[in-house]
Amino acid sequence: MNGNFVYNNPTKLYFGEESLGYLAEELKCYGPTVMLSYGGGSIKRNGIYEAVVAQLQAAGKRVVEDAGVMPNPTYEKVMEGCRKVRENDVDLILAVGGGSTIDYAKGVAASAYCEEEPWEKYWVKQGNPTCKTVAVGAVLTMVGTGSEMNGGSVITNRKAGFKLGKVFGPALYPKFAILNPRYTMTVPQYQMVAGFFDIMSHLMEQYFAGKADCTTDYIAEGLMRSLVHSSRIAAKNPQDYEARANIMWTATWALNTLLKCGKGGDWEVHQIGHAIGLVTDATHGMTLASVSLPYYRHVMGDGLHQFVRFARNVWGVRPEGKSDEEVAAEGLACLEAWMREIGVVMHSGELGVTEENLQAVADAVLILPVGYRTLTRDEVVEILRESM
């Protein structure tokens, strides 16, 4: 553990098949008006919408409908949500959905009463709210982003030409999150598997940083082992409750600030993935999957000790008679085999990256100076080409 840091995560998690039952208790803590934010209507088909609305009605709440939150939520939609919040004097934004919906809800919660331009203030300049903010609660229906227990809010602004993340402080974390593994079981296989890789990417992007021995890395290894084990089961049988429950819990802990304690992070794969998402509108987790192997093979030599550790402790690679480079490469080969087994997209070409838009993607990549190796623009292009 290096340096000084603060850990504070006040989000209350309700986990399990009966967890929606706790919503009534939580609703007592907030005023009469609840904005119900959700996506394209799948929650109406699978019964979750009805179950949530029944609880809201039983609690005597006035419900402000806020449907149509898209994957890769846009700044325009955030502005629309802000207007609804102000016009209806909303007391609680209840996000029912996956990371996109919860990220969106946090963006609205911070922006509704912001007196400056929120995009500039939060996402470009990474400032913090100085205005009144709105409470957010979450009912999670798709796992991956960890948004249910953190301050992350990734928003796409096509006009500005960027998909940017802002990490808000604990005051903007969901006050509570309801985690019912059954609610994640109607997600299509493609989205489910994309979420699995998003989790793995959160774990790896925090793991592949720093040189010190750090307890945090041991926790990350445990979470990776659990994820690999359960995702193999869930990819074959999405209805396996135990596997889906373990994955849901792993996703939450993979990105709730614990795994950055006492160490840095890399996050370049997320930057490249965001750029691909901006240009192609591809599913977030798949954008990460498509570039991870080229990226990690590119920087492996710069953080060799950690790639060796990854191979041994996550994948059980035996080191006897092998060079560090061979052990590290074997670890990445295990990662690749697992990716193929669960069925993620292995090439960015399948997501719509072409020779024609390659430079546009590269232009949208933020290069962070925090990983084992700071990429040049040429290296970004090289990795993107290899990923195609």
Added chain:
Amino acid sequence: MNGNFVYNNPTKLYFGEESLGYLAEELKCYGPTVMLSYGGGSIKRNGIYEAVVAQLQAAGKRVVEDAGVMPNPTYEKVMEGCRKVRENDVDLILAVGGGSTIDYAKGVAASAYCEEEPWEKYWVKQGNPTCKTVAVGAVLTMVGTGSEMNGGSVITNRKAGFKLGKVFGPALYPKFAILNPRYTMTVPQYQMVAGFFDIMSHLMEQYFAGKADCTTDYIAEGLMRSLVHSSRIAAKNPQDYEARANIMWTATWALNTLLKCGKGGDWEVHQIGHAIGLVTDATHGMTLASVSLPYYRHVMGDGLHQFVRFARNVWGVRPEGKSDEEVAAEGLACLEAWMREIGVVMHSGELGVTEENLQAVADAVLILPVGYRTLTRDEVVEILRESM
């Protein structure tokens, strides 16, 4: 992950060499009167007392002195603290010390305004506060108990003949805890090593329960691996900052409610340890160390799958050509070797357990029906005898 559960841990952790600097910010949140609770005066010798008091004075606080909190804090002392709180209208109890001091502070915080008999209400009947409670903050100077981020309060009542633990809810958790690894470096080797085993025992007593595949166990394995690695370094060189920092962080996460999520716990070793502590006043961690091997060897057959897993994932035992029993036994042999290496007390006889007081110890053991095997009183005696 099984069943339904709630996770909510609002304690704010400030970690690192500069962490005391955050105290000023925290003190702003509380009224003018701070009760400073601490132990036998070691914090006056090593400068921590002065540093804390300087911060309290700079913040303009009135300080109520509350020295003399003993290891294994007594109910009588809790009652004395309650009187001080009421007489001085204390706004914050700042516990400076290890688990005993923080456990004590929580006991006082819950009991000061309790209208019933607190011993009966909280520790015997395990009830929850219905009265006004007092805020607790912590400056940690000895690691092990995890009391800095949980609701645990173990109190010894000699008159009643029991040392009992009460686990309060999040409202009684320390509001903040300051974790400076340097502050733990003046603890004598014996106490330091006892703390290391206390941590391991928290990890094992939650790990050795349940049959389901559970992400929580993977996290516990990571924490155990980190603890084993760093404690070997720290036992040889207590001034190794990296090792001490990792151990401090591991201790906090070993018992802050995360590791019970989705599974049960065992906790019989703590019950036997508490009984030994009650009769001999021996150091808590050493009481656990002295009975763990006899206990785990006694119940190994009842939870064999988990002991096999422990051997393989924590100690790297290779299973080829061995029976499950052999693998499991090898894991416990690794545990024993590590215990001898860091230098814990291996026999309860060294702590004062004798043929004469053996029955008194056994009488004080609470038998919990939650582990892989529910002991009979005869088995408790048998384990105690083996431990001598």
